[in-house]
Amino acid sequence: MTLPSRSIVRLLAFAALALLPHVDSLFAAHDVEVVKPGDVIAIRMAAFGGPSGAEAAKILAADLDRSGWFKVVGNGGEYVVEGSASASSVQGKVFKAAGAPVISPSASGNLRRAVHEVADAIVEKITGNKGIARARIAFISDKSGRKELYVTDYDFHNVARLTSDASIVTAPAFNRAGTKIAFTSYRSGYPDVYVADLASGARRVIARYPGLNSGAAFSPDGARLALTLSKDGNPELYVMSAAGGNLQRLTRTRGGESSPSWSPDGKQIAYSSDDGGRPQIYVIPAAGGGGVRRVSSGGYCTEPSWSPDGKQIAYSTMSGGRFAVASVAASGGEARTLASEGSCEDPDWAPNSRHLVFARTVGGRTDLYILDTVRKDAVQLTKNFGNCTQPSWSGR
Amino acid sequence: MEGSEGLVTAKGGGGIGRSGQPNPFAGYFQKVFQEMYAAWTPPLGLDSGLVARVLIRVEKSGAITKVSLVASSGNRTMDDSALAAANRVKKLPPPPEDLGSPFAEIIVHFKIQRP
Numbered sequence: 113m114t115l116p117s118r119s120i121v122r123l124l125a126f127a128a129l130a131l132l133p134h135v136d137s138l139f140a141a142h143d144v145e146v147v148k149p150g151d152v153i154a155i156r157m158a159a160f161g162g163p164s165g166a167e168a169a170k171i172l173a174a175d176l177d178r179s180g181w182f183k184v185v186g187n188g189g190e191y192v193v194e195g196s197a198s199a200s201s202v203q204g205k206v207f208k209a210a211g212a213p214v215i216s217p218s219a220s221g222n223l224r225r226a227v228h229e230v231a232d233a234i235v236e237k238i239t240g241n242k243g244i245a246r247a248r249i250a251f252i253s254d255k256s257g258r259k260e261l262y263v264t265d266y267d268f269h270n271v272a273r274l275t276s277d278a279s280i281v282t283a284p285a286f287n288r289a290g291t292k293i294a295f296t297s298y299r300s301g302y303p304d305v306y307v308a309d310l311a312s313g314a315r316r317v318i319a320r321y322p323g324l325n326s327g328a329a330f331s332p333d334g335a336r337l338a339l340t341l342s343k344d345g346n347p348e349l350y351v352m353s354a355a356g357g358n359l360q361r362l363t364r365t366r367g368g369e370s371s372p373s374w375s376p377d378g379k380q381i382a383y384s385s386d387d388g389g390r391p392q393i394y395v396i397p398a399a400g401g402g403g404v405r406r407v408s409s410g411g412y413c414t415e416p417s418w419s420p421d422g423k424q425i426a427y428s429t430m431s432g433g434r435f436a437v438a439s440v441a442a443s444g445g446e447a448r449t450l451a452s453e454g455s456c457e458d459p460d461w462a463p464n465s466r467h468l469v470f471a472r473t474v475g476g477r478t479d480l481y482i483l484d485t486v487r488k489d490a491v492q493l494t495k496n497f498g499n500c501t502q503p504s505w506s507g508r
Numbered sequence: 509m510e511g512s513e514g515l516v517t518a519k520g521g522g523g524i525g526r527s528g529q530p531n532p533f534a535g536y537f538q539k540v541f542q543e544m545y546a547a548w549t550p551p552l553g554l555d556s557g558l559v560a561r562v563l564i565r566v567e568k569s570g571a572i573t574k575v576s577l578v579a580s581s582g583n584r585t586m587d588d589s590a591l592a593a594a595n596r597v598k599k600l601p602p603p604p605e606d607l608g609s610p611f612a613e614i615i616v617h618f619k620i621q622r623p
Contacts, residue, residue: 141563142533142607144540145617148550
């Protein structure tokens with residue numbers, strides 16, 4: 113079913129008054145175009161063979177549904193998927209009607225991850241859009257009694273705790289390759305920036321200057337970090353080498369700058385600053401120099417996330433004591449509210465620039481949700497896992 | 509050329525006609541669009557780009573007294589969904605005087621386009 117509220121509305125064409133010679137009464141036909149996205153693509157899961165076939169089919173169906181592009185149906189369907197799976201590998205085949213296979217993806221390793229890989233291959237082949245099933249999410253949870261860093265698959269499986277600092281860990285940010293996470297920890301008693309390597313489990317301190325070291329974000333090529341340092345007085349925005357050093361100061365204001373987020377081409381950085389009074393979202397060239405422009409338009413706006421397609425900047429905005437997640441075109445303009453039930457903050461765009469993960473607080477508990485900005489529905493990601501905040505996608 | 513049955517129409521956008529002047533009927537067409545949009549449920553699993561064109565006749569009262577398919581999408585289910593939507597609306601706001609006399613005729617293009 114397609115509801116108007118979930119659909120893309122376009123009113124494209126109107127007719128100018130046009131008369132035909134043979135029509136003697138004063139009327140002519142006018143055009144009104146009604147465009148709807150149809151529904152999602154109907155796809156049917158045929159039987160999956162092999163010892164882990166049933167489990168793989170279940171994971172794949174959930175992935176395809178969660179992608180937003182497909183609806184898994186029991187009968188008919190524009191596409192049919194069949195396949196087989198063992199505990200450590202999966203093979204799929206996707207057919208259209210009675211034709212030859214459209215795609216025959218396969219993957220091996222951890223079964224869930226392998227199926228996610230197959231799901232993304234199907235999404236990318238049939239819709240031309242990037243899949244998000246392989247992507248992971250770093251976040252902070254106070255489940256242990258302290259705020260520690262965790263990482264999870266995008267469906268809240270394979271959850272792993274990465275720190276045991278027993279102090280405060282905050283502001284995690286994945287690199288695009290999904291191999292490293294930058295974060296802030298107060299383990300030394302002061303806020304320092306660390307980078308953890310997921311494969312080795314090793315971590316090292318990247319920024320330990322006097323004062324605040326916080327909010328590091330990897331550049332799209334992974335070579336640089338943008339972050340906030342207060343070593344020269346108040347919090348200012350800097351760019352440094354991801355290996356450490358090579359500091360370059362970007363801002364000089366009386367206010368505080370925070371939450372940098374890179375444009376996908378690595379040439380600009382969106383950030384939050386309260387230099388003009390209440391915090392607003394600004395964009396500055398990553399190479400420094402002037403040219404700062406404001407993209408939010410009033411209220412209290414923080415925590416920007418630049419979409420990987422470069423078009424949108426999502427952020428948290430506060431009014432009446434509650435946060436909502438909003439988005440504005442990267443070139444500026446009118447903001448649209450994306451999530452406002454309860455208190456919603458910390459948005460981060462998924463690699464497909466369609467989904468957003470954010471933290472929602474309802475009844476004193478904070479959990480992560482994934483919002484499909486096309487379908488306009490939000491699915492709860494974390495459950496019974498303490499308060500979960502500050503999510504960051506890999507792969508974006 | 510757009511449309512059918514020999515009717516010549518010119519497409520503008522956002523209520524601006526080819527002349528660059530605001531279309532005086534844009535407000536009315538917006539209402540037609542809203543009613544048709546709300547009434548239409550596109551069928552599941554059809555190819556993107558299908559268009560069914562349905563002619564509606566709107567009397568001075570706003571009553572829709574004629575609904576006909578003027579250009580098939582090539583898919584029966586799609587055509588039926590478009591006709592069903594136009595039939596479901598039944599009544600629109602009274603059209604502006606200058607839109608047509610004694611009645612106005614509008615071709616509604618129902619189009620499926622995947623996001």
